[in-house]
Amino acid sequence: MTVRVILACGAMLLASGAVAQTATHTGAHNPAVKASAAAHVTAPASGANSFSEDQARGRLTKAGYRSISRLAKDKDGVWRGTGTxxxxxxxxxxxxxxxxxSR
Structure with missing residues (x-):
């Protein structure tokens, strides 16, 4: 009888772990790894920006913009400039x- 109780408890513990791992998340998701492709958004987010000017220019070029000029970081930490x-x-x-x- 004791062996059956121990086996039943073990089975319940294993089953509860499997259920906990199948939970799905809904809503906004912040991936652990940022995709290398630049996402296009309607408005940039304010925050401390660690991109150098060369990195910002490279990111904009990779997004398909050319002739990037007047690139400067504003008070909100957003790199702003013009391009074609x-x-x-x-x-x-x-x-x-x-x-x-872009606008």
């Missing part, structure tokens, strides 16, 4: 997350 894409000159922003915005 598809023959149009646009105002650019690059936030601390690496997201690109």
């Amino acid at each position: 894409r598809g023959g149009k000159t646009v105002h650019l922003g690059l936030d601390y997350k690496g997201n690109v915005s």
Whole structure:
């Protein structure tokens, strides 16, 4: 009888661990690893930006913008400048997350 109780308790412990691992998360998700491709957002996020000017320029170039000029970090930590894409000159922003915005 004691062996059966111990086996039953062990089975319940193993089953409860499996259920806990199958939980799914909904809503906003912050991945552990940022994709190398720059995401395009409508408005850049404010925050301490650790990108150097060369890194910011490279990120904007990788996002498809050319002739990037007047690149400077503003008071919100967003790199701002101008660039061209598809023959149009646009105002650019690059936030601390690496997201690109244009208008």
